[in-house]
Amino acid sequence: MLLINCPHCGARDEAEFSCGGEAHIARPLAENSINDTQFADYLFFRHNPKGIFLERWRHAAGCRKWFNAVRDTVTDEIIEIYPMGGLPKSKAGKQAHAENWRRASAAEKAAMPATKGKK
Amino acid sequence: MADNGIDRGTSGLGSSKKRYSAFSLARNAMSYHQNWQQAWRHAEPKAEYDAVIIGGGGHGLATAYYLASVHNMTNIAVIEKGWLGGGNTGRNTTIIRSNYMWDESAAIYDHALKLWEGLAQDLNFNIMFSQRGVLTIAHSWGELRDMSRRVHAIRLNGIDSDIMTPEQIKDFVPTINIDQNIRYPVMGGFLQKRGGTARHDAVAWGYARAADDLGVDIIQNCEVTGLKRSGRKITGVETTRGLIKTKKVGVVVAGHSSLIADMAGVRMPLQSRPLQALVSEPIKPILDTVIMSNAVHMYISQSDKGEMVLGAGVDKYNSYAQRGSWPVPEHMLAAAVELFPVLSRLRMLRHWGGIVDTCPDASPIISKTDVDGLYFNCGWGTGGFKATPGSGHVFADLIANDRPNKIAEPYALKRFETGYLIDEHGAAGVAH
Numbered sequence: 106m107l108l109i110n111c112p113h114c115g116a117r118d119e120a121e122f123s124c125g126g127e128a129h130i131a132r133p134l135a136e137n138s139i140n141d142t143q144f145a146d147y148l149f150f151r152h153n154p155k156g157i158f159l160e161r162w163r164h165a166a167g168c169r170k171w172f173n174a175v176r177d178t179v180t181d182e183i184i185e186i187y188p189m190g191g192l193p194k195s196k197a198g199k200q201a202h203a204e205n206w207r208r209a210s211a212a213e214k215a216a217m218p219a220t221k222g223k224k
Numbered sequence: 225m226a227d228n229g230i231d232r233g234t235s236g237l238g239s240s241k242k243r244y245s246a247f248s249l250a251r252n253a254m255s256y257h258q259n260w261q262q263a264w265r266h267a268e269p270k271a272e273y274d275a276v277i278i279g280g281g282g283h284g285l286a287t288a289y290y291l292a293s294v295h296n297m298t299n300i301a302v303i304e305k306g307w308l309g310g311g312n313t314g315r316n317t318t319i320i321r322s323n324y325m326w327d328e329s330a331a332i333y334d335h336a337l338k339l340w341e342g343l344a345q346d347l348n349f350n351i352m353f354s355q356r357g358v359l360t361i362a363h364s365w366g367e368l369r370d371m372s373r374r375v376h377a378i379r380l381n382g383i384d385s386d387i388m389t390p391e392q393i394k395d396f397v398p399t400i401n402i403d404q405n406i407r408y409p410v411m412g413g414f415l416q417k418r419g420g421t422a423r424h425d426a427v428a429w430g431y432a433r434a435a436d437d438l439g440v441d442i443i444q445n446c447e448v449t450g451l452k453r454s455g456r457k458i459t460g461v462e463t464t465r466g467l468i469k470t471k472k473v474g475v476v477v478a479g480h481s482s483l484i485a486d487m488a489g490v491r492m493p494l495q496s497r498p499l500q501a502l503v504s505e506p507i508k509p510i511l512d513t514v515i516m517s518n519a520v521h522m523y524i525s526q527s528d529k530g531e532m533v534l535g536a537g538v539d540k541y542n543s544y545a546q547r548g549s550w551p552v553p554e555h556m557l558a559a560a561v562e563l564f565p566v567l568s569r570l571r572m573l574r575h576w577g578g579i580v581d582t583c584p585d586a587s588p589i590i591s592k593t594d595v596d597g598l599y600f601n602c603g604w605g606t607g608g609f610k611a612t613p614g615s616g617h618v619f620a621d622l623i624a625n626d627r628p629n630k631i632a633e634p635y636a637l638k639r640f641e642t643g644y645l646i647d648e649h650g651a652a653g654v655a656h
Contacts, residue, residue: 106550120551124541126495141641149493149584149640153482155544178496178543206491 110186113168125161127151128173129202131216139215147212155179157201159193175201230338230617233293234438237348241437244348263429264436269443272469273301275623276461278448278484279476280304281313282424283601283608285431285442286616287474287623289347292438294617295624300440302432303463305447309428312478315578316609317501317523317535319514321358321419323385325374328634328646329587330381335631336614337418343613349430351422352528358419358514359393361563363408367519375414388413399510399566406562408520421514421525427612451488451598458488458597472597474623479544479579481602490593492602493584493640498539498548498577499606502557504570506530511564520559532570534560538582538606548577580605587646590619590628590635599623600637 107119133139133147152158158178163171175185175198185195193199207213237243242261252260275291277284280302291297304310320340322333344351362368371387378385390402390410402410432442443465450462451473460469475484479496506529514525521537536556539549553575561568583589583603588611590601601619604611618632628636639645 119549126542145493145641146491150491151493151495153492153495153542155480155483155496158542160541176541179545181543181545 107181107183109162109174109183111164111167111170112172112186112188113170114164117164117167121164121166123163123165125163125171128159128161129205130207131213133212133215135215139211143211143215146207146210152205152207154201157184157197159198159201159205161189230335231294232339232342232346233290237434237437241348241433244350263433264442267301267441267443269301269303269446269463269465269468270441273299273441274470275300275472275474276468276470277302277474277476278461279311279478280306280308280428280432280442280444281311281476281478282309282427282431282612283313283478283604283615283619284474284476285309285428285435286612287476287601287619288440288442288616289431289435289438290617290620291624292435292440295620297624298439301443301468302435302440303443303446303448303461303468305445305464307444308432308442309425312499312578312580312608313424313428313612315499315501315576316424317525317533318421318424318527318609319358319419319516319523319525319535320353320422320610321416321514322383322610323358323360323374323378323414323416323419324648325377326646326648327381329648330378330383331631332588332614332618332635333611334381334383335617336611339613339617340422341418343422343427343430347430347434349426349433351426351430353420353422355418355420356513356525357415357417358516359388359397359413359415360516360518361393361413362411363517363519364411368412371412371414384416384418386415386417388415397511397513397515399564400515401563401565408517408559408562410563415513419514421527423528424609427609431616448484448487451484451595453488453595456594456596458595470597472599472623474599474601474619476601476619478602478604478608479581481581481600485600488593488595488598490595490598490600492581492589492600492637494581494589494603495542496544496579497541497582498543498546499536499580500539500548500553500575500577501533501535502553502572502575503527504532504534504567504572507532507570510566515563517559517563520556522556522559522563524560524564531573532567538580539577544579546577546579580608582606584640585645586648588615588635589637590615590622590632591637592622592626592628593637
């Protein structure tokens with residue numbers, strides 16, 4: 106049984122939560138510029154590491170708010186909880202975020218047409 | 225022996241193995257069962273093979289057996305990081321059925337069922353295949369209506385399937401509670417009489433023994449650490465017992481498929497989740513069929529030893545920890561006790577989780593990849609055991625001929641790009 110520390114309600118039993126799968130998947134807004142193979146990366150292909158995983162959770166039977174978590178899929182240990190829209194601060198979380206294949210995918214690049222050149 | 229027009233390969237065993245029979249059992253009893261022939265050799269890895277199968281579970285061993293028996297590829301090896309059938313083959317609830325709705329699913333699962341019928345004779349191994357029927361229960365009018373639609377679709381594919389009323393169900397399964405005032409009342413159900421169970425360990429052992437007889441090397445305690453490529457071609461497998469050269473690699477590793485895919489730079493749309501099951505203390509025979517309930521994700525049968533075998537739905541988050549989360553069995557057991565009040569004081573003896581590779585459309589991937597000579601058979605998720613012979617049969621065909629046959633073709637990895645999904649999530653009547 107996981108004890109999950111909801112950032113709004115505190116530590117609660119996992120039965121109150123639903124898991125939303127991999128975090129940081131940006132919708133390719135410029136989808137017309139990418140092909141079907143690249144769009145499939147966004148739609149169906151998910152990171153499935155044996156180790157550190159960044160994922161979304163929702164306190165479904167509580168405050169109903171979403172948040173992100175860094176969890177080790179081997180031990181089920183939750184290493185860090187951080188807000189939606191934010192990035193992990195823990196070393197393991199930062200590394201997992203940077204090393205994810207998605208960072209270099211065409212689908213993710215197509216997600217930020219407006220910020221092109223700024224970052 | 226069942227024939228069904230399938231090329232089952234060489235029938236029975238060759239000359240290197242002594243046949244199992246009632247007579248051999250009696251003869252070996254005379255020497256206190258000390259002189260049974262070894263079922264398979266502990267092979268040392270050779271420097272090179274024509275093909276290497278990664279994963280010594282039921283699907284991997286079946287693949288190797290059919291490669292040898294149907295396609296005459298005998299210079300092959302099965303490598304397994306643990307022991308034979310120690311993964312999901314030994315962790316499932318042994319249910320076999322083929323009542324899937326979509327044509328593509330019906331084709332592969334019934335192909336498997338036809339191979340199950342007669343597999344014991346093919347392998348000269350008692351796999352304890354018992355066609356005791358699989359009864360799927362509906363708990364609401366909506367579910368019952370949807371079920372009748374499915375039953376008709378299934379029957380159109382020539383797969384036996386019969387709707388039953390609560391009274392008929394009570395007659396068939398006297399221990400069931402058909403009171404309409406419970407949380408999950410029995411509103412009806414459908415039965416596949418050809419469905420049933422088989423002894424999972426025996427399936428792995430039977431395939432291993434028959435494959436070994438045909439010359440296949442079965443190498444246990446040998447973990448894959450990398451895949452060797454030359455350009456776009458596979459050239460070998462790096463293992464904890466050295467490099468094994470080969471031009472063809474078949475990957476059949478269930479929950480760890482993503483990890484092997486990573487080694488080759490291939491991506492799979494898989495999520496690895498724990499799937500849990502429980503076994504009770506043994507009791508007198510009370511249930512001679514398999515009961516499934518999709519609404520509560522519960523399935524129950526009784527083993528030949530008398531244990532009640534219960535399975536649950538898949539956990540809600542990814543994990544490689546082979547234990548699973550508590551709310552899942554708790555929910556499932558509550559429903560089981562309500563349906564079968566006789567179980568209320570039963571003690572559970574064992575509880576475990578297996579890591580299954582779930583696919584977005586709840587259908588498997590049997591496919592070539594962008595790397596020449598690298599083939600994947602994965603994504604069976606929560607329902608792979610029932611497909612073991614069929615999966616091995618079509619995967620062997622894919623590896624031997626480097627092109628999928630008619631049954632395997634729809635299961636290509638490409639479907640996630642083309643959108644031609646085989647969406648079995650709701651369609652199969654699956655507590656997958």
